[in-house]
Every structure is written in structure tokens, then in C-alpha cells.
Amino acid sequence: xxxxxxxxxxxxxxxxxxxxxxxxxxxxxxxxxxxxxxxxxxxxxxxxxxxxxxxxxxxxxxxxxxxxxxxxxxxxxxxxxxxxxxxxxxxxxxxxxxxxxxxxxxxxxxxxxxxxxxxxxxxxxxxxxxxxxxxxxxxxxxxxxxxxxxxxxxxxxxxxxxxxxxxxxxxxxxxxxxxxxxxxxxxxxxxxxxxxxxxxxxxxxxxxxxxxxxxxxxxxxxxxxxxxxxxxxxxxxxxxxxxxxxxxxxxxxxxxxx
Numbered sequence: 001x002x003x004x005x006x007x008x009x010x011x012x013x014x015x016x017x018x019x020x021x022x023x024x025x026x027x028x029x030x031x032x033x034x035x036x037x038x039x040x041x042x043x044x045x046x047x048x049x050x051x052x053x054x055x056x057x058x059x060x061x062x063x064x065x066x067x068x069x070x071x072x073x074x075x076x077x078x079x080x081x082x083x084x085x086x087x088x089x090x091x092x093x094x095x096x097x098x099x100x101x102x103x104x105x106x107x108x109x110x111x112x113x114x115x116x117x118x119x120x121x122x123x124x125x126x127x128x129x130x131x132x133x134x135x136x137x138x139x140x141x142x143x144x145x146x147x148x149x150x151x152x153x154x155x156x157x158x159x160x161x162x163x164x165x166x167x168x169x170x171x172x173x174x175x176x177x178x179x180x181x182x183x184x185x186x187x188x189x190x191x192x193x194x195x196x197x198x199x200x201x202x203x204x205x206x207x208x209x210x211x212x213x214x215x216x217x218x219x220x221x222x223x224x225x226x227x228x229x230x231x232x233x234x235x236x237x238x239x240x241x242x243x244x245x246x247x248x249x250x251x252x253x254x255x256x257x258x
Contacts, residue, residue, distance in 0.1 A: 003235035006031030010132075010234060011075050013062065013086035016043040018186035019136060020086045022223030026231045028054055035078060037062075037071065062087050062113040063105075072120030082132030082234045083121055085114045089138070089188055090150035092195040102150065110154040115161065122169070131174040132234045135162055139182045141245050143253045147195050155180075159245055166243030175242040177233055182249025183211050184221040216251025225250075 010027055014020030015036030024034045028051055035056045038044050044057030058074060060067045075083065090106035091098075118133060125131030137155040138145070144152040159178060166176040183189055189211075197207040212219050226248045232238055233246070247253050 001237075003030050003231055003237060005231070005235055008081040008234075009033040009035065009078050010082040010084065011035040011037060011080050012084040013037045014088065014136075015057075016040070016047050018188055019181055019184060019223050019226050020084070021047070022227035023084055023086070023136075023230045024055070025051075026224070026227035027234070028052075030231055030235075035075065035080065062117075063108045065113075065116060068113050068116050069120070072117055075121060076124050079124070079128075080121070081130065082134065083117070084134050084136065084230065084234070085117065086136040087113070089148075090154065092147050092192060093149065094147055095149050098150065106150040106154050110151065111157055114158065118165070122174075125174050126169070126172050129173040132238075133162075133165075133174065133176045134230060134233055135176075135178045136230075137178050137180050137245070139180045139247050139249050139253050141178065141180055142247060142255055142258075145192070147199065148192065162245070163243050170242055173239075175233075175238065177242060178245040179226070179230055179233060180245050180247045180249070181226050182215065182221065182247065182252040184223055184226055186223060189220070214252055215249065219250065221248070221250050 005027060010032050012020055012024045012034055015024040016038040024036050027034050033054045035058055036044055036047060037058050037060055039059060039061055041059040044059060048055045048057050058071065060071045062068060090110050135158055137158050138151055140148060140152045141155045141159045162176050162178050193204055193207050197204050229248050233241060247258055
């Protein structure tokens, strides 16, 4: 299926690692121009050397409001069609493990910058009457994950924002969705597995087996499994899908609406 992305420019956060990299690679394979965003210019340069001329690297710390302002100006100059909002999640921990500084940091790293960047990108998308805003969050929106209270809370807040925004701008040709990963083989899931292993006093392989057993398919997913759905939601073919939180989780979530 031709996703009709060869003439589109799409920004992807966290583009040098994990799910963000998988999404960037899937979009490049579809012929899109990708503006990859990450903290480290060296990592972006390495990816660009492999990806070729259709990859543009942009280094930014998304917790810095000034950096987000400059990023938005850069993306608007490039007349992007879509933006994938993605960055590393907040630290693991239970409610009693965390203080208010942890909560403030989680707000900045997982919530605030997304609102700021969205507001900066919307005017240009409205003018063109087309666009895609895709937020990579977590299945914790539908089923909270143990030892991840910061993520559980902030991702749920993003779901409220996305649903509201989709209703406000739906008539203007812009879709707004959440793609929610379950357990995929990324550096982030390794951190979660290590925390769980520490709490349970088990080795990492035993905990990984536990996590895989929670899914319907009995295995940890690969980033490419996730990226194919992202590419579709970013394409013109998905013009009637908005305001949704779609899980790609191997059947992890047990709620009947998935």
C-alpha cells in the first residue's frame, strides 16, 4: 500500500533510539523527508549518514522552553505535514518513592513541551487545512503499569488533551491521535524490567519472561511492529481517524476496548 508520504515532511521526536527511530526509519522507507529530533547532535549525524539526504537532524532539549520555541520555528520554516511527539519517559518509581521535584520534572519532560509545541505548530497547519499530530504515549493510559506512577499520571493527562484538541480542530483537516506502545524491545523497557527485577529480587531474564507472559502473543514486541501503525496514522489514508488512543501491545491490555 502506497501511504502517499513521498512529498511530505514529518518531524519525529526521539528519532535516534527506540520507537522514535523505528518510526523515522519507517517514514524514510515510505519516501518521506524526516526531521529527526534528539538531544545529541552526534547521534543525529550518525543516523543521517545512514539515512541519507531525506533525513534532517535537529538537536534540542525538549524540557527547555526556549529550545522548543526555536524548534517550532525551524519546523514551521520547513512546512511540516506532521509531527510525532516522542521523548524519553519519566523515571520509574512508586508513589512513596517520589517527591514533588520528581513530579515537576515529569510534567516538564512528559507533558509541558508537547502542549507548547502543539500550539506553535497549529496555526500553519490550520492555514494549510491539513496535518497530523501523533503522540507516542503508553498503554498505561488504559491500564496503569506498576512502578510507573509518574508515567501513568502524565500519559493520562495527555489523553485528555488529545481528545479535547481533536474535537476543537477536527473540521480543519488536522487529525490528533495517540499511539500507545506496550512492551517493546527498547532502552525504555529495559529500565522498567531492571526496576521490576530489583523489587522482586529476580534476574532480568525471569522478569522479561513475566512481562512477555502478560501479552496475548507471549512475547516482547519489536519497534518495527509499532512503527508500521505510526506510518499509517501519519498518512493521508488515515484522514478519518482522530481523537483515538490506539494500543500496539500484543494484546497486553485486557480491557474489551483494547
